[in-house]
Amino acid sequence: MFRPLSTLSALAAAALLAACATVAADTPAQAREGVLVGPNGMTLYTFDRDPANGGKSVCNGPCATNWPPLMAPAGAAARGDWSVVTRDDGSRQWAYKGKPLYFWVKDAKPGDRSGDGVNKVWQLARP
Numbered sequence: 001m002f003r004p005l006s007t008l009s010a011l012a013a014a015a016l017l018a019a020c021a022t023v024a025a026d027t028p029a030q031a032r033e034g035v036l037v038g039p040n041g042m043t044l045y046t047f048d049r050d051p052a053n054g055g056k057s058v059c060n061g062p063c064a065t066n067w068p069p070l071m072a073p074a075g076a077a078a079r080g081d082w083s084v085v086t087r088d089d090g091s092r093q094w095a096y097k098g099k100p101l102y103f104w105v106k107d108a109k110p111g112d113r114s115g116d117g118v119n120k121v122w123q124l125a126r127p
Contacts, residue, residue, distance in 0.1 A: 028070060028082055028094040029101065031127040033111075036096060038070050038103060041110030044125040046099040053098035060088045067115075067122070069093040070101040101125055 029036040029044055036044040047059050047067065059067050064087075072084045072092040083095045093100050104115030104122070116124045 028072065028076075029096070029125075034126060035113070036101065036125040036127055037110065038101075042103050042107055043111070043113050043115070044070060044096075044101045045104055045115050045122050046096075046125050047102060048121040048123065050100050054085075055083075056085050057087050057093055057100040059100070059102065064102075066105050067102040068105065070103065096125060096127075099125070 029038050031037075032041075038044055045067065047057075049058050050056075051058075057064075057069060059069070069087065069091075070093060072094045074092070076084050076092060076094070078084060081097050083098065084092050085095050085100050087093055095101060102122075104112075104118070106112075106114050113124060115122050
């Protein structure tokens with residue numbers, strides 16, 4: 001069946017958007033404006049006290065209340081620069097280049113970066 005070019009273009013665009021959505025769903029975070037952001041669009045941070053490639057987070061209890069971890073689902077597996085660390089409570093958290101990732105409770109909306117430099121130990125997570 002012959003389809004006008006505009007219909008084919010629309011179908012190609014829809015297929016491309018579907019492919020991009022699949023790629024995004026396979027990535028725990030995305031780079032946006034020079035920093036990593038979680039699936040909710042909120043800025044992600046690293047904690048200088050977490051040992052690089054240490055396989056764990058040292059931000060637990062009240063620390064994790066203020067700095068919620070970027071949680072990884074049970075079936076998540078390491079790939080490329082992404083790894084999974086096990087937290088003290090047995091839950092799983094995403095890490096990028098060996099550093100566990102966190103949100104900052106005081107960031108109110110996507111694009112906020114108010115956690116950068118807090119106590120000189122919290123940094124923006126950069127790709």
